[in-house]
Amino acid sequence: MATNDKPQRKRKIGRIILGLLLLGVLLIPVFTVTGMQMENNDAFCTSCHTEPEMTFYNRTQAATAVDLSSFHAGEETRCIDCHSGEGLNGRLHAMALGGGDALKFVRGNFPQPSPLTQPISDENCLKCHQETAVSSRQNSHYHVLLAEWQKADPGAAACVDCHQSHSTDGEERLLFLNKDHTTTLCKECHAFAGEGPTG
16 A cells, blocks of 8 residues: 555645646746836835935936936836836846845845945946937937947946936936046046047
8 A cells, every 4th residue: 555655646746736836836926927017117116226226216206307317207208217227138237136125025124225236337328319429410420339338448438338327416497417527538438539538
């Protein structure tokens, strides 16, 4: 009798394991879609990423834009649109980075504050602003030459070095750029090109 019980017990354990695996396979897409929907809600982002992100989010709720981020919010751009890479792959990468934090949030033991640690790359900006790097409509040459500078110098500026999205010291007429800060970066590029200091 003990001999017959062992195979039945193994089959039963095998079915349980198979059932759990199938349940896991079914739940992964559900959690993925749910996570993507939650990430589309900026208020949800600030439930884990408290400060300074809550301050940034509150600025987007104001009637007038005070920084580049709040300006973008007026254009219906969400946090995740800038804080993830291009396409589905970029979105999945962002979800993978935040997956552990999301699980902690659901369990109710997420750390506070939970600062963002991934820098925004040019890819994040260019997914919406590709024309900027090649446009002949630009009043200056800096956007077109930025890619060349970056190829030649690993320490070259990136989009967010000039376009600081959460800084409130920029001028609205300059699309929230801070002229003094940006001029410093212009001088660095010109110095790298061997042109010496610019005035």
